[in-house]
Amino acid sequence: MGDKSNGHPGAAGRAATADHPASVRNVVLVGHSGSGKTTLVEALALTAGAVNRAGRVEDGTSVSDYDEIEHRQQRSVQLSLVPLEWDGFKINLLDTPGYADFVGELRAGLRAADAALFIVSAADGPETMAGATRMVWEECAAVGMPRAIVITHLEAARADFEDMTRTCAEVFGGDDPDAVLPLYLPLRGERAPDGHAPVTGLIGLLSQRLFDYASGERKESEPDADQASLIEEARNRLIEGIISESEDETLMDRYLGGEEIDVKTLIDDLERAVARGVFHPVLAAAPAPEDARQGIGTVELLELITGGFPTPLERAAPDVRGRDGKELDIHACDPEGPLVAEVVKTASDPYVGRVSLVRVFSGTLRPDETVHVSGHGLSDHGHETRALHEADERIGALSAPFGKQQRTLTHCIAGDLACVAKLSRAETGDTLSAKEAPLLMSPWEMPDPLLPLAIQAHSKADEDKLSQGLSRLVAEDPTMRLEQNQDTHQVVLWCLGEAHADVALERLRSRYGVQVDVIPHKVSLRETFAGRSAGRGRHVKQSGGHGQYAICEIEVEPLPGGSGIEFVDKVVGGAVPRQFIPSVEKGVRAQATKGVAAGYPLIDVRVTLLDGKAHSVDSSDAAFQTAGALALREAAADVRIHLLEPVAEVEVLVGDDYVGTVMSDLSGRRGRVVGTEQASGGRTLIRAEVPEIEIGRYAVDLRSLSHGTARFSREYARHEPMPAQLSERIREQAQDVP
Template sequence: MADFSSDSIRNVVFLSHSSAGKTILSESALHLSGGLTRLGTISDGNTTSDHEPEEIKRQSSMQASLIPCEWKSNKINIIDSPGYSDFRGEVMSALSIADSSVLVVSASSGVEVGTIQMWKLAEENQLPQFIFVNKLDRENTDFNAVVDSIVEKFGRNCVPIQIPNGIEGDFTKALNLLKENQDSSAEDFAGAKEKLIESIAETDDDLTLKYLEGEEISNNELLQALRAAVISRSIVPILVGSALNEVGVSELLDSISELMPSSSEAKIRSSDVETKTDSLSSFVFKTTADPFVGKLSYVRVYSGVLSSDSSVWNAKQSKNERVGQIYVMVGKEQKPVSQLVTGDIGAVAKMADTQTGDTLSVKENSVQFEDISFPDPIHKMAVFPKTKSDLDKITSSLNKIVEEDPSLNLSRNNDTLELLLGGLGDVHIDTSLEKIKRKFGVEIDSKFPKVAYKETVGNSAKAEYRHKKQSGGHGQFAHVCLEIEPLTRGSGFEFTDRVVGGSVPKEYIPSVEKGCNKAIDNGVISGFPVVDLKVTLYDGSFHPVDSSGICFEIAGEHAFSDCVKQANPVLLEPVMKIAVTVPDLDTGDVISDLNGKRAKILGMEPNGDGTTVINAEAPQAELLRYSMDLRSVTQGRGIFSMQFDHYEDVPAHLFQKLVDQMNEDST
């Protein structure tokens, strides 16, 4: 690969709703720029970007891929991101180092849920944007209708800078409204050009004057002003194409070169970090682990040069890190290079301690960029080894996959003792487990997690238990009288005694408590631990020869169980707080679905952008599949977050059903 300075590097992320054509657009761009002799297709599973077997199987991207294109005198690093919402973590990685974005819209589907979500993400990251209207070769596509809906959704600053020449199967060229030698006789050309000139003129005082006075504005002047407007995000140009037929793709690469900020003009990750020096600062935005290739850390250089066989300072880990071989990545292909210059993107092999979100710099000039904010896991599954031989490697392989994908999370529920893998949806979890099997040979099964119910009592009650056995030799004897009282939620368990006159000798009282604790851990009615009650040992009796600690433990355990059974036992269930963001039109459906899940709606807050946040509380047992349920209720238009809030009584009408089911499960 030729050497490029940071002025000639463009780092552009491709964003869209799933299936709008980002991967094929990247493939065409690589092909047209000479980086590929044969164009891969999604159905053949041989595109440069979608190289992981899980991507090929599902015919959809699951991770961010680098597709560097040498275009004329520039290097355009395309980052092809996945559109499916389960893989939003990879989009966040890509956004963290991109200097601009191309939002791809399918002309046959128009603006979709994912298009709106991606637009918002690009806005939040303050990225200059293009909108690329793709698939214009398809039947029944109408460019003007797509533009109207783009303008309606995203505003008047979205303006076509190109129009299609010909429609559907006859769409042969993207006509650039600001270029000479275009077929300006094409229908709509003059009108579209006039509109564009007006939009550009509005962004520049001198041009506004000229425009109002009817003076001629040269294409060159317009281009300069358009570039400034794109970089300041006051204009979002709309471009046209058919990625599949490679129409409009070279025009897109030209426009990226001419209008998008170079890596030297782009914003720096953290506004409070000064990096305009020759000293190295670079950000690790993605990590992959592979048993054959080893660990690869993807890096974007912000200042200075990152060299192969050097030593760098990792501020977050407070460690020197050895940099071995550096690569420029083209999909999965690694091209060894001696260095990465300011603004460029590549990967470093086998760094020992460095993780995604770390900054590599030099110790004398230490830099730490702000971390990537990954979405919180909202879908949890209990994971367990398929066979005994998978047992040893389950945790290490899960840890490796979590290091690779920070939108996954591994935890253990101390109440149910289950190992939980959290992610952004069922497909995210399933593909992560498939990846583990492929990469590390460990087979992991998953199921919906157990709900960590708890038991408590509704009333006070008393019970006594006499443990007595006579079997030759000396016998066994202990007699225990207990009283149980309910405590407020979250109080746990208290044990006291008010034994008088030594009816239970002091040395046996800890044994009674131990017996109660045993019953508490094992549960009385459901097998779940008992909480929020006070036990008082108020009386009992003993035998000078036959009594022992173990006898009082047994008597304590039985007396406790009998007491609980008489004290109106109740089951407690975890209740989650949930915030669901949906388009205003979907609120009715989402609320009625939540009502069917025993939810309490706490309130609704309109965001003012056509979406509303619904705040609710609902039992965890009803929300185990919520990522799937919300997707089907809103056709993917909703997002949500949830966390544990408190424990609440299981309603009486569900109590017996649940207890029966629990007893069935345990036999």
């Protein structure tokens, strides 16, 4: 871990390969936007000899952020895989977006990885760690994923490594802040006139050695007397933290008894504690000096990854079930075992077509083999997001991405990752297994998309391509949900936020050649009668030959919410012939679907057919349908019609500091807070009922109110009458529509 060897860089220009799961490390980088994840990936690639000093591969592109949308928006919007070779190990670095809208890419990275690096900027305040980053930390803790922390931006004027380390211990350490401790301290050079001393290297606390990068290459030396006294307190605390997590119960007694524990024992215990996910070392990273071959802290970080992070052999595979639904024991990461792989990301390449990033959990994936693709039927609050699907597909070429390049692989063993070309039916989250033994892995949790984006084709040419473009978009990104609302007749793309929506529109345009217009999103309203009313439908026409004759009289009364439309026949004496009574009901129900006031479906009423008249020749099914519809419209004209709006049950999980702000905002949205309860980590769960028309942009507004620290869920509860003033405004708008 930076105290044992300098390592040796891998070769550039070829695909990193793994011959055994023990030589693979899968690491996901997590951190808020701007924390320096991509810069760190490029620095690690430079140290491993995979890129040049400018962080570029042979074709001149960036090793990580090479997508055109990322260049235009100046931020990472998708998961990137960067494979490296270091000291005989293959390291798969998974660089994730830091912006909350792309948390789906982050979750995919967590699924594919066996350990996580949390990147924290010393130039930012603790609030950047209090939101999504902290939630991800807790998710990793729940499954025991090993984590380490890397503090970046130490070159900033007000950067304070010690202060940020204490903050990390408070935010991430929970009840055990001594489980979050630094392995190194920054080594600073001479102070500039402005008082800032640049970071030139690191001081190893366990080895008590200096690792100086000032010359452009890492050089090791002894600390002087002042430096030795500087590290003593931090070193003792680190040793105590390591020993407290040691599996050797005698080690603490020996240490407290005055025995000097040798460095090798401490390093071995440290590596085991990190791999078990009970100790979280803090490291530092800083920009390399000009023309340097190694970024400051990168060698130390690579040694932590290869020495302290677990191999894929130490991770249990997600639940796997056979075609009969029975769970199978596929926990061994065996290259010779049954094939179990998962599509963790899907992208489209303009030249290659669909490219799937796959994590192999068991067996070995080889090109030109036929595999079975299985996908879940997922639903979100009653909305089907995709259907259960199965297909046999032939594996295309296997490759390892490096910037825009795809370097060919001959195979991909259990524990490794690879890109697979031309899996045309595979979607993100699908399972790949042997054709003769189909399997299905349990899906990983994805956030619900809660921001609606109503769209329509810009032109007739776009309309022809829209359906295919949207289906491909949703297949690539399971955090998007496509809805074709039958009430409002709108095509709605549900997204995680504005940035997510912007990327969706840009991908439709640039990848699939579909131009769309964004239109105001409509909420599915309903209508109902405020009181009892009667109506008479008279449809009599005579124009030569057979005419049209139908008269019916109805009574309408409101019913309790959720009753729907109830039709009752109380005709006596055959005033309406029996064969035409269903026709009246059909006409009433058809008119109810169209609405009677503002064009929204009518619900929760009882319609009673009382009387009517028929003609022996001119009466018909169509005539009585028309009469039924006219009768309902006449009844509606003589009574007040309530407009009903959908009300959602909303749960908001928010930090205690923002509870008052959020509750006040909910009240301003005509919301009713029905309860609160204390949650873990200084947070409160707020339960409220809020009209859906008021929370169309709540995903965006809540993020602003809470500085990104809150999250919410929503579920339809019922329809309720709208306030009269708002209802009248909507009626007027409906009448203005030609």
